[in-house]
Amino acid sequence: MPTTRVTDIASTLRAAGLKVTAPRTAVLHALDSMSHVTADQIFAAVHPALPGTSLQAVYGVLGALTDAAIIRRIEPAGSPARYERRVGDNHHHLVCTGCGLVADVDCAVGHAPCLTPSNTEGFVATSAEIIFWGRCTSCASSSNEPPEENRV
Amino acid sequence: MPTTRVTDIASTLRAAGLKVTAPRTAVLHALDSMSHVTADQIFAAVHPALPGTSLQAVYGVLGALTDAAIIRRIEPAGSPARYERRVGDNHHHLVCTGCGLVADVDCAVGHAPCLTPSNTEGFVATSAEIIFWGRCTSCASSSNEPPEENRV
DNA sequence: GTGGCATCTTGAATCACTCAAAACAACTAT
DNA sequence: ATAGTTGTTTTGAGTGATTCAAGATGCCAC
Numbered sequence: 001m002p003t004t005r006v007t008d009i010a011s012t013l014r015a016a017g018l019k020v021t022a023p024r025t026a027v028l029h030a031l032d033s034m035s036h037v038t039a040d041q042i043f044a045a046v047h048p049a050l051p052g053t054s055l056q057a058v059y060g061v062l063g064a065l066t067d068a069a070i071i072r073r074i075e076p077a078g079s080p081a082r083y084e085r086r087v088g089d090n091h092h093h094l095v096c097t098g099c100g101l102v103a104d105v106d107c108a109v110g111h112a113p114c115l116t117p118s119n120t121e122g123f124v125a126t127s128a129e130i131i132f133w134g135r136c137t138s139c140a141s142s143s144n145e146p147p148e149e150n151r152v
Numbered sequence: 153m154p155t156t157r158v159t160d161i162a163s164t165l166r167a168a169g170l171k172v173t174a175p176r177t178a179v180l181h182a183l184d185s186m187s188h189v190t191a192d193q194i195f196a197a198v199h200p201a202l203p204g205t206s207l208q209a210v211y212g213v214l215g216a217l218t219d220a221a222i223i224r225r226i227e228p229a230g231s232p233a234r235y236e237r238r239v240g241d242n243h244h245h246l247v248c249t250g251c252g253l254v255a256d257v258d259c260a261v262g263h264a265p266c267l268t269p270s271n272t273e274g275f276v277a278t279s280a281e282i283i284f285w286g287r288c289t290s291c292a293s294s295s296n297e298p299p300e301e302n303r304v
Numbered sequence: 305g306t307g308g309c310a311t312c313t314t315g316a317a318t319c320a321c322t323c324a325a326a327a328c329a330a331c332t333a334t
Numbered sequence: 335a336t337a338g339t340t341g342t343t344t345t346g347a348g349t350g351a352t353t354c355a356a357g358a359t360g361c362c363a364c
Contacts, residue, residue, distance in 0.1 A: 018341090019329085019330050019331070019340095019341060019342070020330075020331090021329080021330075021341095021342065021343080022343095023342085023343070024342090038320090039320080039321085040320085052343090052344085053343085053344095054343070054344055054345075055321095056321090056322085056323095056343080056344075056345080056346095057342080057343050057344070059320090059321065059322080060342070060343070061342090061343095064342090073229070074229075075227075075229035075230070077225070077226075077227035077233075078227070080319080080320055080321090081229075081320085081321090094272060094273070094275045094277060096275070097278075103272065103273045103275055105272050120246060120255065120257050121246070121255045121288075121289075122288065122289030122292075123246045123248070123255055123284070123286050123287070123288055123289070123292075124286045124287050124292050125246060125284040125285065125286035126249075126285055126286045126287075127284070127285045127286075128282060128283070128284050128285075129282065129283045129284075129285065130280060130281065130282050131280070131281045132275070132277040132279070132280050132281075133277065133278055133279045133280075133281065134275050134276045134277035134278045134279075135275070135276050135278075136273075136274065136275055137273075137274030137275070140274075140275075140276050170310090170311095171309095171310060171311070171360090171361050171362070172361075172362090173310095173311065173312080173360080173361070174312095175311085175312070176311090190351090191351080191352085192350095192351085204312090204313080205312085205313095206312070206313055206314075207352095208312080208313075208314080208315095208352090208353085208354095209311085209312050209313070211351090211352065211353080212311075212312070213311095213312095216311090232350080232351055232352090233351085233352090305364100306363100306364085307362105307363090307364085308361105308362095308363090308364105309360105309361095309362095310359105310360095310361080310362100311358105311359080311360080311361085312357105312358080312359070312360090313356100313357085313358070313359085314355100314356090314357090314358095315354105315355090315356095316353105316354085316355085317352105317353080317354070317355095318351105318352085318353070318354085319350105319351090319352085319353090320349105320350095320351095320352105321348105321349085321350090322347105322348080322349075322350100323346105323347085323348075323349090324345100324346090324347085324348100325344100325345090325346095326343105326344085326345085327342105327343085327344070327345095328341105328342080328343070328344085329340100329341090329342075329343090330339100330340090330341080330342090331338105331339090331340090331341095332337100332338085332339080332340100333336100333337090333338085333339100334335100334336080334337080334338095
């Protein structure tokens with residue numbers, strides 16, 4: 001469970017062998033209150049408190065944190081990459097075809113049942129990624145049809 | 153099973169209410185011999201026979217065919233969109249993290265077992281998309297580690 | 305054969321992201 | 335505490351994939 005305390009953020013970074021910097025702390029802090037957000041949204045959240053921070057720095061931070069498995073990157077079709085702090089469990093995502101909202105889903109049956117194609121065609125599969133496409137509450141009620149290919 | 157005969161391609165298009173044009177026929181024909189290919193690759197395949205065809209036309213054709221559910225678009229993270237002619241069944245994909253190769257996988261357990269989050273958080277899920285990440289035969293044997301983040 | 309409208313061509317623009325060089329700042333060792 | 339080393343960030347530019355727009359073309363219905 002991620003926490004909001006700066007000290008913990010610092011030790012998380014250090015544990016991964018990463019230097020503790022203001023942009024990194026700010027990005028991780030922002031990801032505690034937002035989830036499934038884009039680099040732009042994170043930048044917008046971080047910028048007021050840390051006006052010197054550049055968008056490229058945010059990209060760099062997100063890349064480093066993703067490589068270190070501190071955060072997870074998800075890339076639904078038609079959407080810019082989104083990031084979340086929940087890592088290490090096998091959970092999946094619901095994506096609204098109307099507004100692009102993303103929600104978490106725990107794998108319904110514990111450990112991935114149909115998710116073991118193992119050696120098909122010589123492939124060695126190492127992980128499975130599932131995206132459920134549907135409509136979120138407000139999109140489902142507000143309009144029955146998506147307003148003109150309003151994709152993520 | 154898609155067929156190669158031009159007549160059948162024409163009737164497929166007409167059945168979807170689409171006009172039968174040279175670019176569309178050529179794209180569908182190309183997709184009979186290639187699968188999981190990018191717009192660029194399709195353009196390259198189509199261009200020699202139909203030199204007047206533009207890349208934008210290929211994008212347009214692919215969009216129209218995708219909307220008409222004649223072809224399927226898959227967008228693995230980090231890869232440009234890929235297209236395949238196999239539609240209407242629930243099959244999924246293996247993507248090689250080394251070279252980007254994509255292979256089909258039939259859902260191992262018939263009808264999507266862990267794939268029914270149904271109404272989580274008010275979401276109404278309509279379809280599930282699975283991507284298995286792994287290494288293809290040649291990438292698995294040629295090198296044990298991916299050569300420097302050689303992502304799709 | 306002709307008209308109407310979908311489709312294609314041409315050209316430009318956008319979005320999300322990456323690359324590169326130089327300035328800077330964390331951690332390490334003194 | 336201080337200086338050095340090296341990883342990060344800043345600034346600025348560039349790229350790939352895709353989309354947008356205006357006008358020309360050509361498919362199909364009549």
